[in-house]
C-alpha cells in the first residue's frame with residue numbers, strides 16, 4: 256500500500272542477457288521479486304539470445320529448456336532456476352512495460368541491443384548495468400551505464416563487484432557494489448513519502464553524466480503510483496542472504512573499476528602462465544590499480560571518487576578476485592602455458608562465454624593512443640602488445656623499470 260492507503264503499481268523487472276552472470280543475476284532477482292510482492296511483479300523476464308542446444312541427444316531451443324527444465328544448460332549448468340524467471344527470445348517483448356531493466360551481457364553486444372529496444376521501453380524505465388567494459392566510438396570513451404542511458408534516454412546505474420557467477424549461483428556468500436544516483440525527478444517519490452511531483456510527462460531534470468556535465472535530455476519521472484525507485488527498492492531487488500549489497504552513488508568509479516580490472520587480470524594470467532608466481536602478480540595488481548586511478552584522474556576527475564576504488568567491492572575487491580580466480584586470468588594463463596593466443600583459447604575453451612579483457616584492452620589502448628598518452632599507462636600498453644603477440648613476457652620487469 257502507498258502512504259495514502261492506495262495500492263501501488265508493481266515494478267516489472269527484465270534482465271537483458273542470460274550468460275553465466277546474466278542467468279545468475281536473473282536467479283537472485285527472481286528470488287527477491289517472489290519475496291517482495293508489495294514492490295515487484297513476481298515474474299522476471301530474461302531475454303535470451305536464442306540458440307539451439309543439445310539436451311538428451313535432441314536439439315532444443317535454449318529458451319524452451321530454461322522454461323521447462325529451469326536450468327540454463329549452456330551458460331549456468333546444474334543450477335536450479337526459480338520458476339518465475341521466464342526466458343524470452345523476443346527482446347522487444349521481454350522489455351515491454353518493465354520499469355527496471357538490468358543489462359547483463361558481454362559489452363560488445365550492447366550497441367545492437369540498444370538499437371533494437373529503443374522506442375519499445377517505458378519512457379520512465381530505469382536501468383542497472385552489470386556489464387564490465389567500456390565503449391569507444393569516434394575517439395570517445397563511454398561507460399556502459401552512460402552509453403545505455405544516453406541511447407535509451409533513461410537513467411542507468413551500475414552493479415559491479417568481486418563476483419564469480421558460479422559461486423553466487425551456488426549461494427556462496429559474497430558482496431557487491433551498486434552505484435545509483437537517484438535522478439532528482441524521482442526523489443519526490445524515492446524518499447518514500449508517496450507524493451508525486453505531479454508530472455508524468457517530460458520535465459527538465461538536472462541529472463549529470465559520468466564526467467559531471469549536466470545532461471540536457473530530460474528524463475521522465477517514475478510515476479508516483481510505483482514504489483519509489485531509489486536505493487531501498489534496488490537493495491530489495493538485488494540483496495540476498497548470500498549476496499550483500501553496498502549502495503553508493505559513484506557510478507563512474509564503480510563502472511571504471513569493473514571495466515579496467517579485466518586488463519589487469521589478463522596481465523596476471525600472462526605472468527603466471529610464464530611461470531612467475533604470487534609476488535609477480537602482486538606487482539601487476541599494484542601497478543594495475545595505479546593505472547586505473549590514473550585513468551580516473553585523467554578522464555573522470557569530476558566524478559570518480561577514489562574511495563570507491565580503495566574501499567568498495569567494485570574496486571580492490573574485484574581486482575583481487577579477478578586476478579586470482581576469474582575467467583580472464585584463468586584463460587590468459589592457459590594461453591601462455593599452451594603457447595597459443597588468448598583469442599584461440601576463447602574460441603576453443605569457453606563454450607560461448609566471452610573474455611571482456613580482450614576487447615576492453617583494445618578499446619582503452621586505442622583511446623589512449625589517440626591522445627598520445629599510452630606511455631603513461633605501461634601496463635595497459637603491455638597487455639595490448641601481448642595481445643598483438645609483439646611483446647615478450649621477459650620484457651615485463653624492464654617495462655616496469657622504465658615506467659618509474
Ligand SMILES: NC(=O)C1=CN([C@@H]2O[C@H](COP(=O)(O)OP(=O)(O)OC[C@H]3O[C@@H](n4cnc5c(N)ncnc54)[C@H](O)[C@@H]3O)[C@@H](O)[C@H]2O)C=CC1
Nearest residue numbers: 273274275276277304360361364386387418419420608609
Ligand atoms: N561470469 C561472471 O562471473 C561475471 C561476469 N560479469 C560481467 O557480466 C557481463 C556478462 O557476462 P556473462 O553473463 O558472464 O556472459 P557469458 O560470457 O557467460 O556469455 C555470453 C553471452 O553472450 C550471448 N551472446 C552471444 N552472441 C550474442 C549476440 N550476438 N548478441 C547478444 N548476446 C549474444 C550469449 O547468449 C551469452 O548469454 C560481462 O560484462 C562480464 O564481464 C560480471 C561479474 C561476474
Ligand SMILES: O=C(CO)COP(=O)(O)O
Nearest residue numbers: 416417418573581582583
Ligand atoms: O568480473 C568478474 C569477477 O568479479 C568475473 O570476471 P571474468 O569475466 O574474468 O570471469
